[in-house]
Amino acid sequence: MTRCLSTVVGLLALLCVFVAPVHARAAEEAPRRWALIVGENQGLPGEERLRFAEADARRMREVLQEVGTVPPERTVTLLGTDAATLREALTRFQARLSTEASSRDWLVLYISSHAGDGRLHLRGTELPMRELVDFLKGAPVGVGLLILDSCRSGIATRLKGLKPVAAPILMEAADLEGRVVISASGADEYAQESDALQGSYFTHHLAAGLRGAADVSRDGRVTLEEAYRYAYARTLESTLVSAGGLQRPTFRMDLRGRGELILSEPRQARGRLTLDVKAPGRWLVLSSESGALVAELEKGEGPTTLAVAPGAYRLLLRAEEGFLERSVTVPVNGSASVGGTPLEQAARSRLARKGGAGATLLLAVGPSLTSGIVAGLPSIAGLDVRLEREGRLGWGMDASGVGFAVRRGSGRRVTFRQTEVELRLNAGPQWKHGPWTFSGALEAGALAVFQGGLPFDETRFGLEPLALVSGGVRLGVRSGVSMQLSASVGGVVARRDSGVALVPRASASLMVGFAL
Numbered sequence: 344m345t346r347c348l349s350t351v352v353g354l355l356a357l358l359c360v361f362v363a364p365v366h367a368r369a370a371e372e373a374p375r376r377w378a379l380i381v382g383e384n385q386g387l388p389g390e391e392r393l394r395f396a397e398a399d400a401r402r403m404r405e406v407l408q409e410v411g412t413v414p415p416e417r418t419v420t421l422l423g424t425d426a427a428t429l430r431e432a433l434t435r436f437q438a439r440l441s442t443e444a445s446s447r448d449w450l451v452l453y454i455s456s457h458a459g460d461g462r463l464h465l466r467g468t469e470l471p472m473r474e475l476v477d478f479l480k481g482a483p484v485g486v487g488l489l490i491l492d493s494c495r496s497g498i499a500t501r502l503k504g505l506k507p508v509a510a511p512i513l514m515e516a517a518d519l520e521g522r523v524v525i526s527a528s529g530a531d532e533y534a535q536e537s538d539a540l541q542g543s544y545f546t547h548h549l550a551a552g553l554r555g556a557a558d559v560s561r562d563g564r565v566t567l568e569e570a571y572r573y574a575y576a577r578t579l580e581s582t583l584v585s586a587g588g589l590q591r592p593t594f595r596m597d598l599r600g601r602g603e604l605i606l607s608e609p610r611q612a613r614g615r616l617t618l619d620v621k622a623p624g625r626w627l628v629l630s631s632e633s634g635a636l637v638a639e640l641e642k643g644e645g646p647t648t649l650a651v652a653p654g655a656y657r658l659l660l661r662a663e664e665g666f667l668e669r670s671v672t673v674p675v676n677g678s679a680s681v682g683g684t685p686l687e688q689a690a691r692s693r694l695a696r697k698g699g700a701g702a703t704l705l706l707a708v709g710p711s712l713t714s715g716i717v718a719g720l721p722s723i724a725g726l727d728v729r730l731e732r733e734g735r736l737g738w739g740m741d742a743s744g745v746g747f748a749v750r751r752g753s754g755r756r757v758t759f760r761q762t763e764v765e766l767r768l769n770a771g772p773q774w775k776h777g778p779w780t781f782s783g784a785l786e787a788g789a790l791a792v793f794q795g796g797l798p799f800d801e802t803r804f805g806l807e808p809l810a811l812v813s814g815g816v817r818l819g820v821r822s823g824v825s826m827q828l829s830a831s832v833g834g835v836v837a838r839r840d841s842g843v844a845l846v847p848r849a850s851a852s853l854m855v856g857f858a859l
């Protein structure tokens with residue numbers, strides 16, 4: 344027994360002799376992450392002071408440390424700096440990398456500031472972007488990533504040594520080596536800030552993507568391709584109608600190798616929040632304690648998991664009638680999930696309202712009663728047909744449509760017959776509350792009037808312009824079917840024997856609607 348025990352101990356010891364170096368080599372060869380983060384609000388004299396450049400730098404530092412596997416001891420942060428101070432920091436960082444980094448390590452260099460004409464504008468001084476690219480190319484690491492969130496920073500991606508890449512990126516990478524430059528804007532575009540996001544559009548969407556919003560593969564990791572695709576699409580969408588113009592992030596790279604360049608690993612975060620709703624939707628994640636917006640994201644099909652700090656959060660899902668709100672607490676070293684029938688229905692309702700492939704169409708038909716525009720015919724009845732499109736056209740315009748009406752009546756004092764054909768265009772806001780939809784609209788169109796049976800078999804025809812203000816209420820009674828009551832007031836410019844006159848016009852209709 345003693346001999347057997349001694350043999351086992353000897354074998355274990357021998358195994359340790361062989362295994363220990365293997366573990367040591369594995370630990371030694373594991374790639375490490377480094378980061379240099381720079382944020383400066385103040386540019387050159389005469390340039391408007393930025394509000395969120397330094398806050399964006401702090402946000403990116405938090406993301407890289409929480410999910411980007413960049414430890415604090417290998418992170419250098421400059422908040423408020425001029426060109427000379429940044430040059431000194433680059434020199435010191437280069438010297439440190441030369442002694443501590445290896446060819447397997449990765450480096451992230453993030454800059455948020457004013458820029459123009461190929462230079463960063465830092466507290467009244469300028470630093471050529473060429474120096475950043477040279478630093479990146481000369482760093483003794485395997486992979487280097489430069490992220491510039493500055494106006495007209497796209498010029499950095501035009502500098503020699505990197506290859507242009509279109510928005511759709513296709514990559515294969517594992518043992519990657521090379522350099523990547525991502526800029527928040529094109530060479531002639533503004534990088535814009537948002538008061539609502541409390542930061543720049545690009546950095547906010549890139550940070551949300553790294554936290555997990557960009558993880559389309561649902562593997563708990565975010566690749567360079569996923570992060571850039573998400574930030575590009577969301578920045579483009581956010582600035583589509585902004586006063587600063589369209590903002591298109593640009594991308595250049597020189598990568599060699601096969602596999603994937605993993606930028607973040609949300610699955611390793613201390614806190615994780617899952618939006619467990621299958622349908623796509625727009626979500627807001629806010630800190631309950633500070634009220635700060637943590638992420639505003641467009642979630643795709645299926646559940647999405649975000650890496651967040653442990654704590655209490657308010658979640659808002661955009662629905663037809665506004666927002667649905669839920670509160671949740673993310674535990675330390677744990678996860679929380681939010682879903683359920685109300686949120687799922689709201690997400691699907693919102694998707695239907697956006698229309699997926701097109702907006703919702705409604706066909707409504709019913710009788711109407713309208714005030715007359717000639718003496719002897721105080722009112723005239725007819726049939727209204729309306730085709731409405733529910734889909735946002737712009738601020739305050741949630742629906743638009745076209746109306747067609749045919750009416751017939753007979754004069755009382757003087758015998759005659761009158762036929763009216765009316766065509767109207769309309770647009771206006773809508774408000775939804777449960778099965779009820781309240782609407783208002785401005786309408787404009789033309790009224791064709793035919794009169795016959797006059798003395799001496801005379802016939803008359805007139806084409807008159809009209810303008811109306813309308814309001815209505817619609818009640819959904821079953822799937823795709825609704826009842827609608829509407830009324831309008833306005834005027835018609837009608838011809839008279841002595842010229843033209845503005846004749847008041849009022850109308851009411853009761854209609855049945857069918858969703859198409």
